Amino acid sequence: MSHLSTSSPETESFISQSNKTTVIPINDSNNSIIISDEKFERLLDRIKNSNETTKSQIANPGALGLAGFALTTFILSVFNAGEYLINIKLEPVVLPVALFYGGLAQLLAGMWEFKLNNIFGATAFTSYGAFWMSFAGYVHIILPKLKHIANIKKATGLFLLAWFIFTLIMNIAASKISKFLFTLFTILTITFLLLAIGNLSNSSLIINIGGWCGIITAFIAWYGCAAIVINSAFKKSLLPLGLYA
Numbered sequence: 001m002s003h004l005s006t007s008s009p010e011t012e013s014f015i016s017q018s019n020k021t022t023v024i025p026i027n028d029s030n031n032s033i034i035i036s037d038e039k040f041e042r043l044l045d046r047i048k049n050s051n052e053t054t055k056s057q058i059a060n061p062g063a064l065g066l067a068g069f070a071l072t073t074f075i076l077s078v079f080n081a082g083e084y085l086i087n088i089k090l091e092p093v094v095l096p097v098a099l100f101y102g103g104l105a106q107l108l109a110g111m112w113e114f115k116l117n118n119i120f121g122a123t124a125f126t127s128y129g130a131f132w133m134s135f136a137g138y139v140h141i142i143l144p145k146l147k148h149i150a151n152i153k154k155a156t157g158l159f160l161l162a163w164f165i166f167t168l169i170m171n172i173a174a175s176k177i178s179k180f181l182f183t184l185f186t187i188l189t190i191t192f193l194l195l196a197i198g199n200l201s202n203s204s205l206i207i208n209i210g211g212w213c214g215i216i217t218a219f220i221a222w223y224g225c226a227a228i229v230i231n232s233a234f235k236k237s238l239l240p241l242g243l244y245a
Helices: 037-056 062-080 088-115 119-146 153-174 179-200 204-234
Strands: 021-025 032-036
Touching (some): 032 037, 088 119, 153 179, 179 204
């Protein structure tokens, strides 16, 4: 059975009032299948239950993706916020977290979002997972080779500017999904913009402000992670996400 149709002229009425049967036409064929209404309803229920069972086999990967993003963003943003918070020489602690948690974990979350047919989640988690992986590679492999070049921060600024553009696109899409995502991506967009401007203009003050925006972004992402996990555990909406209909 490829599809159900009620517009075919050959079968203007699929349900017989006297016999209570349903006629299912076979696509590209003059043949049809006649079954009772009761069996037809049971068939629809089995298809529905089968789809629900398939979906239930995959847990919501959103909590993992948000957790990886939040934690990695928090650690890096503390360093961006200024040396009065932590010694900048300790910044390499970000690299393994960016590679494995912010990077690999988010990338996997994005793959599972593809399985759930969630275009936004798949694009966001996969992209930002790749962002953290590329950031770790840039800082550990590429940046040391550029230290002898003047205005080295312009390279970092260009890197962040490109991600600002992508985040702006995601922010527009987030405005139609939920209040939580729109808030998260709005602050994240501002964070990338400030960090890009700060590096391109070599302004420590703007970078510090961007760092504080990044810390706020991290806590918003942690809230989303907590909402998904806690709401799932308690089987009720204790932490609202403001989903749009």
